[in-house]
Amino acid sequence: MNLENLRPPVGLMIVMLALSAHAPYHARAQSPRFHLEEATIADVHRAIRANQLTATQLVQLYFKRIEAYNGTCVKGDLDPATGLMLGDLTPIENAGQLNAYTTLNIRGKRSKTDASDNDPKMPDALEVARAQDAHFARTGRFVGPLHGIPFAIKDNYDTVDMRTTAGAAAAYANDKPLQDATMIAKLRAAGAIFLGKTNLDEYAPASIARSALGGQTCNPYDTKRVPGGSSAGTGAAVAANLAICGLGTDTSGSVRFPSTANALVGLVATQGLVSRAGIIPLSYSRDRGGPMCRTVQDTALVLEAVTGTDTRDHVTAVAHGKKPVAYRNFANKKSLAGKRIGVVREFMIEATIADRDSIRLAHQAIADLKRLGATIVDPVNFDGAIAEIMSSYEPSFFTRTFKEAIPAGADPIDRMVTLTMDPKSLPTGMRGVNLRVIAGQRRGEEGKYGMNVYLQQRGDAKFRSVDDMFATKTFAGDLPVLQNAFGAKAKTLDTPDHASHMLRMQNLQRILYKVMADNNLDALVYPYSTIPPHMVLANRTPEVYNPRTEPRLLKAGTPMSDANLVPGEPVLKTDLDLWRGAGSSWSVNLSPVSGFPAIVVPAGFTREVYDRVPDPKDPNGSRLEGPKPDQIPVSMEFLARPFDEATLFEIASAYEAGTKHRRAPKGFGPLRGEP
Template identity: 40%
Template sequence: MTNHGSVFRKSGALLMASAVIAATWGGTTVPSAFAAAATPASKTSTATITLAKTPASAATFLGAMEEAATLAGVPFTMDKLSGTTIKRKDVAVALQQWLKLDPATISFKDVPEQADYADAVASLNAAGLMKGYTDTLFLPNAILTENDVTVLKDRVYNYIKPFVLEEATIMDLQTAMTQGKLTSKELVQQYLDRIEKYDDQGVSINAVLTINPDALQIAEQLDAERAAQGARGPLHGIPILVKDNFDTNDMPTTAGCICLKDSIPAHDAEQVKKLKAAGAIILGKTNLHEFAFGITTSSSLGGQTLNPYALDHYPGGSSGGTGAAIASNFAAAGLGTDTGGSIRIPSSFNSLVGIRPTIGLSSREGIIPLALTQDVGGPMARTVSDAAIMLDATVGYDKKDVSTAYAVGKIPSSYTDFLDVNGLKGARIGVAPELIPSTKAEEKAVADVIHNAVEELKSLGATAVPISIPNLTEINKYPSLSGYEFKFQLNDYLDSLGEEAPYHSLSEIIASGEFDKAQEQSMKARDARETLDTTEYKDIVLKRTQVTRESLLKVMADHNLDAIIYPTSTQAAGLIGEGQTSGGNNRLSPFSGFPAITVPAGFTTDGLPVGIEFLGRAFDEGTLIKLAYSYEQGTHHRQAPELTP
């Protein structure tokens, strides 16, 4: 792998990634754009702030920069400055020379193009280290204050610190590539190295089924595109892993079954196509519970995937391969599917964020179906912000999936606009005691974490409202439709593969014997179903959906709720070989079609991750993201597994 030999930016403009911090200058009231490297000047040009009066000496500034360099582990070679005070233009020159920033276009009326500090001002502005006070004013002669030094120290440290792959967010990766610390090709190689070290050998998580043989070449092409045209967006050059029931036209799509080990569809699934269009690299395909039947993630093709937090425990399922892989930092983020809980359960068991979108928000075209009445595909990530970026890239109308017509006009410009650290302030969150059981020891371990999470929600400004969900007993009596629809929809999928399909029906697969024999009875029971034209099936589809939706909407309206929360799974990850249960909470979302998001809530006393789930109204993913992000930022419960450092 190439070693750049420097952590300093060589080309391009820094993505605006630092937090908004108040800036101070010389005791006057001026616009606060200097403080807003992460905020466009147009949003800050009219804001004013009373500034502190304590000027900083040149020695104070130099000391702070040297400390930032020491913390980052890079050489400090800034030229000496002198004086009891230091001007803003002098700071720009000193930083530009030290960091070797490329020139940029000047855009401030009070900085003449011929000024000896003009290039420095422009490059610092482009790098996000020193912004203008307004769209057009830089105030080069303003005096640096002690508070400004604190702000600069933080920004400079974050700018020069070496790139660290583990737990890096999508925006961290983009910033590193923009600064020249990293290329997409190098990033792909680093993830491949981790997969080889921890998935193929060592602790052998066994999460990844297939690696894209063209991943490095694709990354190289995207690096060239970035250099020539800039990035397409936040997913440009970002490696993503997808569950192996999403069609990929350059890798087999198997559902974990040996019977489909050589099946390469002609077209990508719609969500995969959208990710590629956004510049993402599909790094590989992940293991799943075969045909998404269960929640322990074992398949005839991939075997048993392990939980990276406890190798003798299940990773959840059916998207357990994606869950274990993303938790282990094998890719930036991933895709899973969810019929009953298959995104949210493995996300909970792997200290991840998982979004089950409203049915119709994202296309299911090209996903091997389990039950289309309930099926969705959605993001699994280490942070809420990464999940929001993934959701942005994968939602939208698809004429091949009529359900997506319901979402037209209901998709915001970006779900990242809802990333509000104060999102829980004033929120009303429904808490139903019947959804937090604690009669068994394994339930109590989870319940203790959730009760603590409720207190955390309140401390972050939310009101916890005791509720009782109407008709909950009746709702829980209804079955999942996977036992009804699977045969017919799988046969349709196999038919879509054309003459090259290895098998053309569930009956043929069963006859071949090329599947996980532990699922034989379930597969035969599904194959024995002759028609969906029955009163029983129609009653489930119509009445189950109606009673679930109306019950949830009524309790939310009666109590003016923004969301309802509960444990994603009422039990943590179980020991492999001893079975796994999750409770019925995760059915509320698929039975209603409403969205849900799970976010890390902490760990049991045995060190197993626990997730808290937020359920909202149809197409209200934005509100759920706002609440979950505020909770995440207020608690920071996510921890990387120690077994895959």
């Protein structure tokens, strides 16, 4: 992509230099020189006020970086019929490219169905920036709190001016929706400038960071690895300074996993605080949109701009009457004095040696929280709350999932009383009754329902339902995963599994409320994941290795052939796919299923990693390969009560300030001439 024509005219540059030269001395003396790498929202606004920078210049600088770093990061053949990379891939070490963006917000490059792209009511990124510069020159005021801030937007947010297909090479009659997603509209009103749409796992159900439209996205810290998913492109773009902030969506970790894998701050707010209207859905009960930035303060500023009730999304009714919160005022803390934080140890299980290095960093993070003044409750025990609440509200949890909890001949009600009174009688161990199991619910039927509702609302003449979705022949992801996620064969929502899922969400909320109240906790803490992001997969439909869940690696019920299991740990079985979710995370579903808000913050980098590979001695098995020296980001996740995002920002900002773990990836540094 040639962006030479995006440079400002020489005359404009002279004017800008003159403005800078005639700026008040005190403004120039007190304003530090602007640097693009790792720039924050405050840095940009300070530079604009000091006449060091304009919104137009900033957008041009980011487009230059995108031109330099958004190339292909894998080797693979293009399908001659479609021109898409649908076959096997080979990752490139130190590729120097990321393939994060699929569409750029430049006229003529924004749509495949609107080649003319000449609607003056749909300005592109540079046109928006020029209008903002004119407004600032005329009034001396910003258009909003995000004036001039370049964003990367995941390609499942409806944008009226850019193609929106969730990464699919789908045959829409009009690939540009007729209405912005609510979060998009709010960001526009706040002054955000959208650089483009970013790649994702096709339709967002997995974490291989690959789509038919966009191809493979790579991790800027190790281009042989994925950058997390499904918000892969946003994570890679923000980490490599191809935008200041971005938007992701999270159903089972898709904001928090790529934020973790890219040393970013990622937030999912209380379910209902932010509208999901206009987001291509995966699960109407769990989907949430969220900001991904390099700092806690920037994340807070973005959240401020997008909260509020919305008649297009019924879940936001729970926020009715709640006053807007200036979250930025809570995102500047240095101390954790007075905070009580509970450690969830069951999300820190050293099941294999691959977990060990990340857990080392988690231990250090807990020590840092204590050093910063927090009172640490370690560990937090959930057994009593689980026994009491599940026995009374969902006894089928025991009769279906843990039949051994009710011995043959036992009176079921008496047994529920016993479990309530004596939580120690619960089944224990890796496969016992625990928080991982409670939060491990899956969805299926609702995927079909939600997608069909979205497509009906979008009103495209050619693409109307899940049937049209699966009629598309060009999928880059694992087709069975997509079919399962969107209930391709589902006939009804009235199923025991769906009813159980909806009930489980309420019961997990009850459990968390009780445990946090009993222990007087402000938040819970745990590592988002204890396994680094996996290698880019050679095959789009792996036979042996399903990256979404580790260690679901064998046929159901077959013992795992892994000599690297920690001694004394029970062998896991692959039919229990609820143990680890997206990004091999034990904790992935705690926030989505409960709807409680959560934030991930960088906690350091690994020293060495292990990778799971097929076992040549066992066609149905796998083994761990390593150790390999590799510095991969690790994050801690904090979870608070609903509508207590302010507390999350207090804790996250103090931890960030006291540890300063964020650092830019080495292979994507400043370009020549970049400020």
